[in-house]
Amino acid sequence: MTLLTIGQALNSSLSSEQLVQRCIDNMDRQPELAAKVFTRPLREQALAQAVAYDRLREQNVPVPRYAGIPISIKDLFDMAGEVTTCGSRVLAECKPATTDALVVSRLRNAGFIPIGRSNMTEFAYSGLGLNPHYGTPENPWDRATGRIPGGSSSGAAIAITDQMAVASLGTDTGGSCRIPAALCGIVGFKPTASRIPQTGVSPLSSSLDSVGPLGASVACVAILNDVLAGDPVNPLPSVHLRGLRLAVPQTLVLDGMDSLVAASFERTLNRLERAGVQVERIALSELGELPKINEKGGFAAAEAWAWHRELIASSREGYDPNVVSRIEKGQHQSAADYIDLLKARADLQLRIAPITAHYDALVMPTVPIVAPTLQEMTNPQSFQKSNLLMLRNPSVANFLDRCSISLPCHEQGDAPVGLMLMGERGGDLRVLGIAHAIEQLLRTQV
Secondary structure, three states, X not given: OOHHHHHHHHXXXXXXXXXXXXXXXXXXXXXXXXXXXXXXXXXXXXXXXXXXXXXXXXXXXXXXXXXXXXXXEEOOEOOOOOOOOOOOOOOOOXXXXXXXXXXXXXXXXXXXXXXXXXXXXXXXXXXXXXXXXXXXXXXXXXXXXXXXXXXXXXXXXXXXXXXOOOEEEEEEOOOOOHHHHHHHOOEEEEOOHHHOOOOOEOOOOOOOOEEXXXXXXXXXXXXXXXXXXXXXXXXXXXXXXXXXXXXXXXXXXXXXXXXXXXXXXXXXXXXXXXXXXXXXXXXXXXXXXXXXXXXXXXXXXXHHHHHHHHHHHHXXXXXXXHHHHHHHHHHHOOHHHHXXXXXHHHHHHHHHHHHHOOOOEEEEEOOOOOOXXXXXXXXXXXXXXXXXXXXXOHHHHHHHOOOEEXXXXXXXXXXXXXXXXXXXXXXXXXXXXXXXXXXXXXXXXX
């Protein structure tokens, strides 16, 4: 279900009530999965809003453009009357929010109906999507085996793949929209951070956080991107593939690729070249500095520790051990360490900008491996290794403060693999247009 097809159907053959009920039916059909997808479903509220929109349509009263389309809301956005738990038990007894986060308000004003608060890695601090408190929603691929969904916006992705929502609102600090999109075979977009307001959004890292959408297509996330930014929704810019220049960095981002990801990535590059895209492999050796820069936990650890330190002092035993141990790395960073981080980030942005300015986008695998099994994640070493691999490539865009998108590039029936494009800071519409053109190419038969 895409926003374009649903929007057309709502004006002809489909009612809002039918659409919302279809999503609820999909929850009821898989109750164990739905309980892991949402920390709190909003069935009754969503149905009531859908019926209200249908009645307005029947009376020829104008309604918002996307009136009646169900969307999931990641459980770190404030919603009036709801407790913002951030996927954690330690906040479960907090007072409900009194107002909506600004982006939630914008979605409501555009007609979207929140159908549930989607599950996530506790406090958004992992790229794997595991949650010991509310359960981990299994990846739609190879569900019999049981594989990770990717995170931190895990429920956001599965809500879409299992049609419990048409689209999802997520956040992205080091890939949290793009990682689950890549592992689950959908689209995830990280806008330039300053484009989308974060009022009423629980932070992980104020330096790196972005608010972003997940959807079934590039057009879906482009529509949501405009709504979230408070802009009019406009058609995607038309981009011709012939003559585009895409750069594939050879440093860091191709390391450790498994055979399935490597095959899908190379096949996609070959198709792009046959379509007239100039694909250039560049060193971009500056990316090799990132592990050293972030070896003490980086901005995420420092800024998460500042936010969590009092809560950890009183409620540490209630945290996911894999999350609290990462947050606590921040207490070992000094003020000088943090100042060094700020300088290193500004310096790297300054040095990389003139290199990438010659290209329309950078292109790389979103993550270098397909979704690991849940069983593998019970081994601490496997957990740590997989988490680092998940975050490595997507986090480049957050550190450089750029826009980035992941779209599926695997063959039908294969394990989901994401192709990631990274644009310039503020180049959101351009990279969305490029992604849409690539998506159309990949959807055609070879």
